[in-house]
Amino acid sequence: MSVIGIDFGNESCYIAVAKAGGIETIANDYSLRGTPSCVAFSQKNRILGVAAKNQMVTNMKNTVFGFKRLLGRKFSDPHVQKEFKNFPFKVEPRPDGGIGIRVNYLGEDNVFSPEQITAMLFTKLKESAMIALQTPINDCVICVPSYFTNAERNALLDAAAIAGLNVLRLMNETTATALAYGIYKQDLPTPEEKSKNVVFVDFGHSSLQVSACAFNKGKLRVLATSCDAFCGGRDIDTALAEYFCQDFISRYKLDPKKNQRAYLRLLQEVEKLKKQMSANNTRLPLNIECFMEERDVSGDMQRSQMEQLCAETFSRIEKTLRNILYNAKLRSEDISSVEIVGGSTRIPAVKNLIENVFGKQPSTTLNQDEAVSRGCALQCAMLSPAVRVREFSVTDVQPYGVRLAWDQDGDMEVFPAFHAAPFSKMLTFYRKEPFSVSAFYSEQVPYPDSFIGQWYIKDVQPTPEGESQKVKLKVRVNIHGIITVASASLVEKKQEVGQSEGVEMENANENAPNQKCQEQPMDTNGTQEQQNGPENQEEDDKKDKSKDKTKKVLVKTVELPIDSRTHGLSQTELNSFLEQEGKMQAQDRQEKERADARNALEEYVYELRGKLCDGVLRDFIGDEPRDRLISSLDSIETWLYDEGEDQTRQVYSDKLTQLRTEGEPIQQRRLEFELRPGALDDFALVI
Numbered sequence: 248m249s250v251i252g253i254d255f256g257n258e259s260c261y262i263a264v265a266k267a268g269g270i271e272t273i274a275n276d277y278s279l280r281g282t283p284s285c286v287a288f289s290q291k292n293r294i295l296g297v298a299a300k301n302q303m304v305t306n307m308k309n310t311v312f313g314f315k316r317l318l319g320r321k322f323s324d325p326h327v328q329k330e331f332k333n334f335p336f337k338v339e340p341r342p343d344g345g346i347g348i349r350v351n352y353l354g355e356d357n358v359f360s361p362e363q364i365t366a367m368l369f370t371k372l373k374e375s376a377m378i379a380l381q382t383p384i385n386d387c388v389i390c391v392p393s394y395f396t397n398a399e400r401n402a403l404l405d406a407a408a409i410a411g412l413n414v415l416r417l418m419n420e421t422t423a424t425a426l427a428y429g430i431y432k433q434d435l436p437t438p439e440e441k442s443k444n445v446v447f448v449d450f451g452h453s454s455l456q457v458s459a460c461a462f463n464k465g466k467l468r469v470l471a472t473s474c475d476a477f478c479g480g481r482d483i484d485t486a487l488a489e490y491f492c493q494d495f496i497s498r499y500k501l502d503p504k505k506n507q508r509a510y511l512r513l514l515q516e517v518e519k520l521k522k523q524m525s526a527n528n529t530r531l532p533l534n535i536e537c538f539m540e541e542r543d544v545s546g547d548m549q550r551s552q553m554e555q556l557c558a559e560t561f562s563r564i565e566k567t568l569r570n571i572l573y574n575a576k577l578r579s580e581d582i583s584s585v586e587i588v589g590g591s592t593r594i595p596a597v598k599n600l601i602e603n604v605f606g607k608q609p610s611t612t613l614n615q616d617e618a619v620s621r622g623c624a625l626q627c628a629m630l631s632p633a634v635r636v637r638e639f640s641v642t643d644v645q646p647y648g649v650r651l652a653w654d655q656d657g658d659m660e661v662f663p664a665f666h667a668a669p670f671s672k673m674l675t676f677y678r679k680e681p682f683s684v685s686a687f688y689s690e691q692v693p694y695p696d697s698f699i700g701q702w703y704i705k706d707v708q709p710t711p712e713g714e715s716q717k718v719k720l721k722v723r724v725n726i727h728g729i730i731t732v733a734s735a736s737l738v739e740k741k742q743e744v745g746q747s748e749g750v751e752m753e754n755a756n757e758n759a760p761n762q763k764c765q766e767q768p769m770d771t772n773g774t775q776e777q778q779n780g781p782e783n784q785e786e787d788d789k790k791d792k793s794k795d796k797t798k799k800v801l802v803k804t805v806e807l808p809i810d811s812r813t814h815g816l817s818q819t820e821l822n823s824f825l826e827q828e829g830k831m832q833a834q835d836r837q838e839k840e841r842a843d844a845r846n847a848l849e850e851y852v853y854e855l856r857g858k859l860c861d862g863v864l865r866d867f868i869g870d871e872p873r874d875r876l877i878s879s880l881d882s883i884e885t886w887l888y889d890e891g892e893d894q895t896r897q898v899y900s901d902k903l904t905q906l907r908t909e910g911e912p913i914q915q916r917r918l919e920f921e922l923r924p925g926a927l928d929d930f931a932l933v934i
């Protein structure tokens with residue numbers, strides 16, 4: 248069983264594997280390390296990754312991309328409405344308000360959710376890893392942007408589940424990068440020394456993420472993050488495309504926006520131009536043949552012009568870079584180095600901005616494209632018993648504050664922004680009946696709504712004396728960065744003489760044991776008032792003990808059932824998607840076997856004909872049967888490109904078997920001839 252890390256980027260994905268010898272990046276079926284986040288549909292199968300991107304322009308309506316940004320969102324979300332403008336494929340609202348992507352698959356209209364499309368890509372990544380490693384793949388760590396909210400994280404977990412992946416952790420992208428950086432660093436300060444602060448900047452295709460981390464030997468602690476979820480390399484492409492649209496309208500009277508295919512090609516060409524501009528500061532040409540109305544177009548651009556056109560993007564970048572200093576409470580002189588990853592940090596203007604803000608040149612210690620996946624693979628190895636890696640403790644943060652609300656006006660902040668994660672807090676309620684609590688993000692999040700979830704705690708009853716019961720809720724930012732009420736328990740305390748002391752102190756924070764759990768009594772007797780403000784349960788227990796040392800306290804805790812309403816697919820939906828995915832995989836397999844059988848037949852036809860015409864078999868068959876065989880090979884070839892183009896696997900393999908019964912005896916005669924003693928002499932004679 249292999250452990251892998253997946254960087255699911257908006258533009259491309261990388262997979263890394265942790266092995267005893269270190270971390271390796273896995274190449275896909277095209278021997279490329281990056282796999283485009285692209286999923287396409289045809290009459291016969293799904294086309295995934297590189298192949299999907301390659302046919303994008305000719306199969307625009309059925310080639311889906313940019314779906315990372317649709318995960319966990321509703322159709323009406325203003326952000327996705329904006330994304331839709333860039334899509335040549337059809338989108339529509341699903342009955343539950345979610346997003347439906349309508350494509351033609353197997354000759355029929357099909358509507359898929361973003362989770363399903365993501366699962367299809369994951370299936371491809373899983374397969375690439377399986378082929379490369381020759382082992383089953385199950386456990387993995389997948390990255391997410393640190394700004395992803397609960398809804399998006401749950402959607403990603405659902406997608407992974409549909410693809411049959413067991414996600415040991417959803418890891419924040421910049422944290423994965425920090426781990427990939429820290430684990431091999433030899434010169435980190437000891438735990439007693441002042442930490443080494445490093446800033447990581449990941450400027451990718453669709454967003455910008457920055458984090459500040461404190462390193463000591465064997466550990467890293469994320470101090471803060473700052474992100475712009477709506478600013479990425481693609482915004483530069485859009486600005487350049489806009490410029491050329493105006494240019495082509497004025498010089499050629501051609502408007503690329505009126506033709507989706509032309510606009511898509513323009514976007515691809517300006518992206519190439521943008522990359523060239525990162526390396527060259529000369530005027531660079533842009534030429535597109537047969538662009539629109541069968542006309543060729545051309546234009547040019549210089550780096551400084553691009554920088555002017557993208558001034559807004561660059562000022563957003565600068566703002567986000569400055570925010571990290573504020574969020575992490577660091578001055579630029581407190582930072583030892585600024586490490587850059589992500590394709591768009593190759594842009595010289597971005598590097599200059601980084602230097603201006605932090606007063607030091609950005610470093611490229613890490614592989615810019617692969618660092619995230621490598622960090623994920625490392626984390627996966629740390630969480631899995633399958634591979635041993637160096638111990639390295641990672642403490643992440645929860646980037647947004649989280650509030651808990653109950654009754655009409657009960658409200659408290661459970662986690663302030665940039666609180667350590669994963670982390671649990673125990674909250675105590677005094678209740679006589681079932682009750683519910685809701686969680687919200689307490690500040691603005693890059694998601695239309697701040698609702699996290701609602702949990703209904705069942706089976707709460709008054710004590711036999713009619714008093715309130717003590718109910719402890721465990722509110723948790725889990726290993727995936729998802730906020731949840733992990734459990735609710737009823738605490739029955741009985742004082743009995745002669746019984747052993749049974750006060751339970753829970754370590755609520757199993758993943759960061761150095762941080763103490765807090766218990767806060769909050770509400771009493773359903774009076775909707777907070778009782779004397781937060782109080783520490785630990786002290787409470789001490790008081791109990793000091794009051795009467797002879798009395799023993801027996802504590803019994805009973806787990807209470809919880810009904811929850813949060814984001815994510817229901818089990819029924821998940822099961823139906825799983826079943827659908829299974830069928831599609833079977834269809835893909837079947838289509839692959841069919842294509843393989845056709846190729847095998849075609850190959851055999853060419854090979855045998857070549858050998859019969861002027862090759863090694865020419866003299867091992869009489870003239871007349873040879874001519875007959877060659878002509879039947881010719882007719883099979885014609886058939887293959889005509890009605891034989893689209894037959895079942897069986898038809899091809901039957902034909903191949905039939906041909907072999909004719910071809911193999913000839914091959915056999917040659918073999919026997921070669922093996923005869925003195926064959927070489929004879930062979931010389933034949934020649």
Ligand code: ATP
Nearest residue numbers: 256257258259451452453454480525589590591593
């Ligand atoms: P995201 O992190 O936003 O989900 P991603 O991980 O797929 O997306 P990356 O692979 O880090 O994104 O970066 C892709 C972006 O980098 C694209 O917009 C691409 O045009 C840009 N890019 C790659 N190389 C260069 C270069 N040399 N100069 C400028 N931009 C580049």
Ligand code: MG
Nearest residue numbers: 256257451589
């Ligand atoms: Mg990325």
